[in-house]
């Protein structure tokens with residue numbers, strides 16, 4: 208699980224990230240809103256929410272709006288992305304950033320969230336270890352919510368989902384060749400697992416009832432509560 212020195216994933220420069228990610232990822236806004244919505248009622252007043260791979264802070268800003276009293280910690284390996292997140296979220300005392308790898312220890316918290324970030328963890332064993340560390344950091348009743356692409360290279364649904372994904376990119380101004388080039392680049396860089404495998408890793412890491420809270424196109428929101 209190596210931390211990137213400078214962020215270039217999805218081929219996006221930091222300054223262009225927010226405008227570009229919605230062209231690449233179908234239903235991105237809905238994914239963020241789903242995660243924030245599922246936090247409501249499960250984070251006590253002042254409770255800490257950790258956003259892993261926070262990037263430019265789109266998810267953290269959505270969570271901050273949904274939970275006006277929560278404290279937020281944005282974790283990311285990339286200093287440029289965190290600088291953009293600080294600009295977006297302002298210097299509110301309840302928001303802090305930490306430049307760190309996912310593998311570094313987590314403080315005790317009420318919730319952990321991540322959007323389009325944990326597919327950077329290459330090995331399933333490392334992902335299970337990360338899920339176990341998150342489970343240990345969560346207070347009883349705390350929740351892990353992951354929004355990510357779960358497209359994988361087996362099964363009859365794959366071609367159908369990819370076609371709809373490519374159509375989304377083309378509807379947002381990309382050519383078919385550019386969409387194909389993006390898929391080729393992501394296939395080489397990213398580590399998407401079948402959703403069933405993700406649920407198995409969560410269960411093995413200690414989440415008693417891992418579940419899927421939303422799924423649309425190539426993306427899903429899944430995770431579990433610490434019981």
Ligand SMILES: C[S@@+](CC[C@H](N)C(=O)[O-])C[C@H]1O[C@@H](n2cnc3c(N)ncnc32)[C@H](O)[C@@H]1O
Nearest residue numbers: 210260261262283284285288308309322324327
């Ligand atoms: C595609 S961006 C997603 C950003 C944001 N969560 C969003 O929804 O747009 C993935 C982020 O994960 C960060 N990242 C990737 N691998 C990491 C690692 N091993 N440790 C910490 N951050 C990492 C990258 O720097 C990047 O900001």
